[in-house]
Amino acid sequence: MLKEFKEFIARGNVLDLAIAVVIGAAFGKIVTSFVQDILMPPIGLLLGKVDFSNLFVNLSSVKYASIEEAKKAGAATINYGVFINNIINFVIIAFVIFLVVRMANKMKKEPEPESTTKECPLCASVIPIKAKKCPQCTSDL
Numbered sequence: 001m002l003k004e005f006k007e008f009i010a011r012g013n014v015l016d017l018a019i020a021v022v023i024g025a026a027f028g029k030i031v032t033s034f035v036q037d038i039l040m041p042p043i044g045l046l047l048g049k050v051d052f053s054n055l056f057v058n059l060s061s062v063k064y065a066s067i068e069e070a071k072k073a074g075a076a077t078i079n080y081g082v083f084i085n086n087i088i089n090f091v092i093i094a095f096v097i098f099l100v101v102r103m104a105n106k107m108k109k110e111p112e113p114e115s116t117t118k119e120c121p122l123c124a125s126v127i128p129i130k131a132k133k134c135p136q137c138t139s140d141l
Contacts, residue, residue, distance in 0.1 A: 027093070027096075028089070028093065031089050031092050031093050031096075032085075032089055034092070035085055035088045035089050035092065036053060036085055039088065040052050040053070040085060040088070051081070052081040052082075052084050052085055053067075053081050053082060053085060054066055054067055054081055055079075055080055055081025055082075055084070056070065056077045056078060056079045056080065056081060056082075057077060057078040057080065058070060058075060058076075058077055059075070059076040059077060059078065060075040060076060062075065064077075067079055067081075067082075115129060116128065116129055117129055118131075120134040120136065120137060120139065120141070121139075121141075122134065122137050122139045123136050123137040123139070125137070127141075
């Protein structure tokens with residue numbers, strides 16, 4: 001069983017997948033930081049000094065100044081600002097993945113299709129690859 005597990009892990013596909021998951025998680029953190037720390041503050045400033053990460057609907061009767069304060073008190077909230085940040089994260093990550101896949105597809109060479117014809121060595125006419133006699137010059141191939 002240990003030998004089978006070693007073979008499974010040693011396969012290229014499994015290692016590629018593991019590396020992709022680790023890099024993807026790190027990339028996700030970078031994008032999240034980009035959205036929350038770099039992209040959303042200027043957008044919030046342009047929209048009237050709005051902090052998207054602190055936008056929420058309080059479902060209780062008590063007023064809270066922030067999401068953290070409401071969470072500490074155990075109040076039910078709808079955190080739509082966090083949801084907006086997550087949508088922007090998703091769009092950025094999906095776009096980058098699209099670009100990576102597009103670039104990989106361009107780099108991948110398509111194999112040339114197998115030829116179904118050949119050239120007659122005597123008369124240079126194009127004939128089917130399975131031909132044993134040239135239909136043009138009647139030479140044996």
